[in-house]
Amino acid sequence: MKLIRIFFLCLLTTNALIAQTISGFIEDASSGERLIGAAIKFNNQGVISNRYGYFSIKVNVEPVRLMVSYLGFETKEIEYTITKDTSVLIKLHPVQNNLNEVVITSSPKQELSSIDHYTIPLELVKKAPAFLGESDLFKTIQYLPGVQAGNEGTAGINVRGGTPDQNLILLDGVPVYNINHMFGFFSVINPDAVSHVDFMKGSFPAKYGGRLSSIMDIAMKEGNLQSWHGTLSLNPIATRLMVEGPLKKDVSSILVSGRSTWINGLIGLGTLISNSENSTNYGFYDLNVKLNYKLSPKDQLYGSFYTGHDGFRNQFKFDNSVYRFGLSWGNATAALRWNRVWHKHLFSNTTAYYTQYNYNLSQELTSEKRYNATTNSSIKDKGVKIDFDQILSNQNTLKYGAGLVHHTFAPENKSYQNSRMDSTAMNTPVESLEWSTYLEDEYSITNKLKLVAGVHYMGQHVQKSYFHSFQPRISLHANLTSRSKAQFSYNRTAQFLHLLTNSSLGLPTDLWVPAIPNVGPEKAEQWALGYAFQLNDSYSLTSEVYYKNMEGVVEYTDLSAFLSATNIPWYDRVTVGKSRSKGLEVYLNKSRGKTKGWISYTLSKTxxxxxxxxxxxxxxxxxxxxxxxxxxxxxxxxxxxxxxxNFVYNTGVALTLPTSFYEGALPSNYVHDLNNPLLINYKFYQSLGDMSQRNNFRAPAYHRMDVSYKLTKLKVNGTRSWIFNVYNLYNRQNPYFIYYDQQKLKQFSLLPILPSVTYQREF
Known part of the structure; x- marks a missing residue:
């Protein structure tokens, strides 16, 4: 027995000597910014720094040589001699020719990385051709496989047969409910304020819930801890300014980024020159602020804030009357985040946040009889969540957490006034309490096989009802050879809110509404099988097939929409159904050489x-x-x-057009009043269309090419760039909408060839 005790004592002592842990953070040496997804390799093993730049790896030989790499930074090899668990801070230096590193790739090169997970370098977004010179993250994402754009020129995306509301967009962990500036032609995400973007459309990690189609996790810059820097950009649409720097070097920093349009000034100048009594006003702005404070080597505190607003107002006079129309919408988010290293193998992130979206629409007619009508809608969230990363070994990482959010929905509040009466339809806000919890295990079974298995559970209390959803997630990653890998994934997802979209308006008047007893949650199941092959050092090819079923999807019924049926509540104007989507996606990427880029192709049916x-x-x-x-x-x-x-080609969108025409009967009040001016609509009743078949027609194919040329010059205290853009190079007349005119089909095209010039100064 004594010999057995001595044996186990020696074994434990030996393990203590040969199995030590190196943990810490990976940072940008020039700014102090934490590097997300940096690769740390040791003795043919490797780990990746997490969402907050933290890593932990066990080592068992002396001396220890770590190879640390990150896209756009110099690879660093570090040697340690350690006798106990060690905490380190590793700083990587940016590559001097970083201007050339603008490829889009999957997450930084590592063994068994996810095929359908993309990390988007922000340099690419800033360098790609931009609509009227305004760089846009969402426009870049539209070129990825499985992602489809909405209407001409807009920033919205539809992923694998889904709708825009099925995309979870997180800005520093906070949901953003509306991404549109300028009626959707730009997104509210200012690329100057962003440091990292992860985009997922297949194998969702278990920590994400509440949406069916995709996850876009956007991290704002933390602010430079070493020195003050800034960027100024001027284009025909807007001015952008970003400034960042240390409040206390190596301890705290601040970033402020703002953007504002000057369209309103140009419109006002045109009105003044023409001496017109009619006027149009439009403007947008957004503001990002980020604070970063190192409380201790193990604790870091972040505060982030965003606000953005669009406003449109039109006024025109006729006879003795004045008509005014106004539309405004905007987002606001705020978050307080605390990172904590509890133990060398345990890391946590706690976030408390607030987010809201609202819009207001008003109409006013001033004459002998006054008329005024307003409509507004909003959604507000207050939430808290906590996430843990627990590193059990180099081969096994456990992730778990929980969240609680209080939603307040005010989907339709309307008021109407005229000289005879006042009418107000103020719907009582609907409140819901949603909670979630998750557990995920990422386990490398062998050097060539990794399993990621988890579950996400969420529930919601609303109107004395309770909805819940159990969502298993599983993905299997296999290295087939040194140059090829395969991936299988299965996901079940759910969302407890809907977006009621009136696509005919083209305005941000969509309604966010909760799942309620007679309009329940949306649910989806998705299967995907992918294959990736590294053709050589420059070219890689990825392909994936998927099948997705969705239940509980919502659409307006025929003849029901926003601004109609004002006395009928929203839940009586919608119908609930299901959707199915399948497709093949191919992605060819060239990442080296003077010429870089990619081609993506998607064959799909929804x-x-x-x-x-x-x-x-x-x-x-x-x-x-x-x-x-x-x-x-x-x-x-x-x-x-x-x-x-850039070049894009899409099959035309599906439209509903009449299959035949017939003559309808005039309303009785028209027939008996021959002087009624509304009889001008008589032709309308003579040719009514049969619209019984939905989406029975295809618009012509959409295709377009954009070009950009960038000239950069080094200055004493920074760089100066001129960017020349041409949108729609060969002036393709793409259909924006299609209509009948005297029973002949015609199309309206919105955006012709549009050249622009952008001036950019980095200091």
Whole structure:
């Protein structure tokens, strides 16, 4: 027995000597910014720094050599001699020719990385051709496989047969409910304020919940801890300014980034020159603020704030009357985040946040009889969540956490006034309490096989009802050879809120509403199988097939929409159905050389079915674009001269058009009043269309090419750049909408060829 005790004592002592832990953070040496997804390799093993730049790895030999790498930074090899668990801070230096590193790739090169997980370098977003010179993150994402754009020129995305509300957009961990500036032509995300973007559309990590189609996790810059820097950008649409620097070097920092349009000034100048009594006003702005404070080597505190607003107002006079129309909308988010290293193997992130979106629409007619009408809607969240990363070994990481959020929905508040009466329809806000918890285990079974298995559970109390959803997530990653890998994934997801969209308006008047007893949650199941092959050091090819079922999807019923049926509540104007989507995605990427870029192709089919629509039969989803081809190419003539172009080709959207025409009966009040001016609509009643078949027509194919040329010059205290953009290079007349005119089909095209110039100064 004594010999057995001595044996186990020696074994424990030996393990203590040979199994030590190195943990810590990876930072940008020039700014102190934490590097998300940096690769740390040791003895043919490797780990990745987490969402907050933290890593932990066990070592068992002396001396220890770590290889640390990150895209756009110099790879660093570090040797340690350690006899106990050690905490380190590793700083990487940016590559001097970083202007050339603008490829889009999957998460930083590592063994068994996810095929459908993309990390988007912000340099690419800033360098790619931009609509009127305004760089946009969402426009870049539209070129990825499985992602489809909405209407012409807009920033919205539809992922694998989903709708915009099925995309979870997180800004520093806080949901953003509306991404549109300028009626959707730009997004509210200012790329100057962003440091890292993860985009996922297949194998969702268990920590994410509440949406069906995609996750976009956007991290704001933390603020430079070493020195003050800034960026100024001027283009025909807006001015952007970003300033960041230390409040106390190596301890605290601040970042402030703002953007504002000057369109309103140009419109006002045109009105003044024309001496018109009619006027139009439009403007938008956004503001990002980030504070970063190191409380201790183990604790870090962050505070972030965002606000953005759009406003449009039109006034015109006729006879003795004045008509005014106004529309405004905006977002606001605020978050307080605390990072804590509890133990060398345990890391946590706690976030308390607030977010809101609201819009207001008003109409006013001033004459002998006064008329005024307003409509507003909003959604507000107050939430808290905590996430843990527990590193059990180099092969096994456990992730778990929980969250609680209080929603307040005010989907439709309307008031109406005239000289005879006042009417107000103030709906009582609907409140809901939603909670979630998750557990995920990432386990490397062998050097060639990794399993990620988890579960996300969420529940919601609303209107004395309780909804809940148990969501298993599983993905299997296999390295087939040194150059190829395969991935299988299965996901179940749910969301307890809906977005009621009136696509005919083209305005931000969509309604966020909760799942309630008679309009329940949306649910989805998705299967995907992917394969990736590294052709050589420059080229890689990825392909994936998927199948997705969705239940509980919502659409307006026929003849119901926003601004109609004002006395009918929203839940009596919608119908609930299901959707199915399947597709093949191919992604070819070139990441080295002077010419870089990628080609993506998606072959897909999405159908929907509602009992009260299309006679209960399946019909194509509006954005069921069978073929979607996208191309992005960047060529560096030198470190200061870059030519870029984008090309996109999509099958046309599905539209509902009459299959035949018939003559209808005039309303009785028209027939008996021959002087009624509304008899001008008589022709309308002579040719009514049969609209019984939904989405029965295809618009012409959409295709477009954009070009950008960037000239950069080094200055004493920074760089100066001129960026020349041409949107729609060959002036393709793409259909914005299609209509009948005297029973002849015609199209309206919105955006012709649009050149622009951007001036940018980094200091």
């Amino acid at each position: 159908d929907r079915k509602f009992a009260s629509l299309n006679e209960g039969n399946w019909f194509p989803f509006k954005y069921d674009r069978r073929n979607n081809l996208a191309m992005v190419i960047t060529h560096d003539f030198s470190s200061s001269k870059t030519l870029s172009f």
